[in-house]
Amino acid sequence: MMSLSGKNILLGITGGIAAYKCPDLVRHLKKAGAQVRVVLTESASHFVAPMTLQAVSGNAVSKELFDPTAELSMSHIELAKWADLVLIAPATANIIAKMANGIADDLLSTICLATPAKIVIAPAMNQQMYKAAATQQNLATLESRNTLVLGPDEGFQACGDIGPGRMVEPTTIVENINNYFLANSELAGTTITVTAGPTIEELDPVRYISNYSSGKMGFAIAKAAAEMGATVNLISGPVNLTTPNNVNRINVKSAKQMYDEALVLAEKSAIFISCAAVADYRAETIAKNKIKKTDDSNELVIKLVKNPDIVASIAGLKEHRPFVVGFAAETNDVKTYALKKLTTKNLDLICANDVSDHNIGFNSDQNALTLYWQNGEQTLPLSSKQQLAKQLLQAVITRYKASHDEKKN
Structure with a gap:
């Protein structure tokens, strides 16, 4: 049985078709006991509604880098400190490139630079974009910095292509996060x-x-x-x-x-x-x-x-x-x-x-x-x-x- 009780998970959703799976992902995280807050990029809002994510997470969805309702209007710092783990799913080629190169031009990418928490990404994109040399190099860079990369899976894609680039299933993501906390906990093996x-x-x-x-x-x-x-x-x-x-x-x-x-x-x-x-x-x-x-x-x-x-x-x-x-x-x-x-x-x-x-x-x-x-x-x-x-x-x-x-x- 999985347990994320007491864990604060910040879910960053970027602009890919796999974003439609995120309400289900939030449900599984909550069922495992986690507290979940969602950051939605501008592109992601075309694929999944903020109101839906707010309803399943029980928390307001954050979208703006400069949020007057956040503590000192610095939501990126507030959320970066709150999180025990930052999960980006789906992680598009764009956010992967930003992270690999230290670009911080929106709320989510800024949080990634500001947080001391573990970062986990679940790549999702067209199979050719995934295979591109730039994407592979960016992923290798992130892994060398101790970012946990989950997937992607292979199969039919929304564009009609077949190949690697499908986001791993929500249950698999939650299982991997649970295993990460267990393996890195102070009492693991005790x-x-x-x-x-x-x-x-x-x-x-x-x-x-x-x-x-x-x-x-x-x-x-x-x-x-x-x-x-x-x-x-x-x-x-x-x-x-x-x-x-x-x-x-x-x-x-x-x-x-x-x-x-x-x-x-x-x-x-x-x-x-x-x-x-x-x-x-x-x-x-x-x-x-x-x-x-x-x-x-x-x-x-x-x-x-x-x-x-x-x-x-x-x-x-x-x-x-x-x-x-x-x-x-x-x-x-x-x-x-x-x-x-x-x-x-x-x-x-x-x-x-x-x-x-x-x-x-x-x-x-x-x-x-x-x-x-x-x-x-x-x-x-x-x-x-x-x-x-x-x-x-x-x-x-x-x-x-x-x-x-x-x-x-």
């Missing part, structure tokens, strides 16, 4: 296991011990890790959340079940992030039948025994030990308890948050964290859990790489 949500510990067939964890933070971390190219395992307690794209979800109920799954997956992982709110204790004996209330006593005594400490067990592995990240959800003396857990559990990094603040933490869509590691700390201020997950993973990557460098030295 396996991460995340635990999330609460565990439940049965008392009898109708009762259990649990907590208020919604699982939102752990799911946000799993989603962000997948978007960054990681292979992600998500061990989840009982929650009402949708599995993020490209995430392998394992559902469990009890702490013991989560422990068993975590031990297996942790040894196959480079990074283990223990975000679940795991019950510390479970009933020594689970009643086979519903525990009845008695009239002769105001008390009910249930003997609890300690559950296995998942994150400490993973951090204590002698072989195939991953980089271990723990969470400390506290209601008081947050830093003190977090630092104690960091040391006693032998963690590489711990994320502390104050769940006494009802605006963050359990069940909230927002959170704030302070990260601690040996001789260091970093504060991640209040933000959405999805944004916080991305910031957290950036910090984890930095510490993970640093730990590898330290081992080498």
